[in-house]
Amino acid sequence: xxQITNDVFRPNMESFNISDLMDEIKVMFEEHAxxxxxxxxxxxxxxxxxxxxxxxxxxxxMRLQQILINLIKNSIKFTK
Numbered sequence: 001x002x003q004i005t006n007d008v009f010r011p012n013m014e015s016f017n018i019s020d021l022m023d024e025i026k027v028m029f030e031e032h033a034x035x036x037x038x039x040x041x042x043x044x045x046x047x048x049x050x051x052x053x054x055x056x057x058x059x060x061x062m063r064l065q066q067i068l069i070n071l072i073k074n075s076i077k078f079t080k
Contacts, residue, residue, distance in 0.1 A: 011060035
């Protein structure tokens with residue numbers, strides 16, 4: 001957080017596929033979720049609402065991945 005407040009934070013802006021990122025994260029956690037008897041699923045919201053899906057995003061792939069990993073770890077941890 002101090003990097004952000006000190007204006008040192010520089011995101012790595014690159015194009016990436018969000019569906020691929022979500023698939024990678026799901027694979028990372030599926031086995032762990034099964035071990036702790038927690039069901040894990042990833043939902044494609046655009047398919048549920050008949051919208052055009054745009055999987056290509058521009059942003060900091062690694063930071064978004066780390067945020068999602070931390071959120072999922074905590075959700076598994078506190079779902080026991």
